[in-house]
Amino acid sequence: MAKFYDVSLSIQPGMPVWPGDPLVSLDLISRIEDGENANVSRMSMGVHTGTHVDAPFHFVAGAATVESLALDVLIGIAQVIEIDRAVGQITADVLRGATINPGVRRVLFKTRNSDLWARGETRFQKDFVALSEDAALFLVDAGIQLVGIDYLSIAPFDAGVPTHVALLTRGVVIVEGVNLAEVPAGMYRMICLPMKLKAADGAPARMVLEAM
Incomplete structure (x- = not known):
């Protein structure tokens, strides 16, 4: 029997968001208990909430927006690589010591970072593990087309632009906020489908891994 992992974060009020981004609001505006025919909810949040995909337009003026991202990149075989817990930043040197199949x-x-999701941490953490610019360029040179990370940014909190630009200007899709707490390192069939938001710089996504 196939083993599936839903690595998407549940969108809910009180979840951590990037500082300055809108907080999540999810409210019932029509209730059966109040005599209405159906329950109807209203949601408000930023497009980079929870598990989400960055489009090139997020950091590159005039670049591709999220609805135009290629499905053959968002669906396919992916490798989960576990980074030693002592590592504070993923650099090119760290990647040279990792095994990308x-x-x-x-x-x-x-x-x-995955420990934060496992314990249900709701406060935003600035000291999350992220990729340096040279790590991003290492992945580009290795032919990587999609890179995901288990916190809300692929780049360090205080140096967001270089890593994003290094990847997005070279056509690499970025997925952030991936919950890998229960996922062992290894090879998986991946489906990552961002909401089809017209002309948007990113979108929340439902992401599923199937063990191979």
Whole structure:
């Protein structure tokens, strides 16, 4: 029987968001208990909430927006790579010591960030593990087409632009906020489908891994 992992964060009020982004609001505006025919909810949040995909337009003026991202990149074989818990930043040197399997085009990094999701941490953490610019360029040179990370940014809190630009200007899709707490390192069939938001710089996504 196939083993599936839903690595999407549940969208809910009180979840951590990037500082300055809108907080999540999810309210019932029509209730059966109040005599209405149906329950109807209203949601308000930023497009980079929870598990989400960054489009090139997020950091590159005039670049591709999220609805135009190629499905053959968002669906396919991915490798979950577990990074040693002592690592505070994923650099090119760290990646040289990791094993990216031959032919892999999608990588998801499991770091100590995943502990935050496992314990239900609701406060935003600035000291999350992220990729340096040289790590991003290393992945580009390795032919990676999609990279995911287990916190709300692929880049360090205080140096967000270089890593994002290094990836997005070279056509690499970024997935952030991936919950890998229960996922062992290894190879998976991945489906990552962002909401089809017209002309948006990103979108929340439902992401599922199937063990191989």
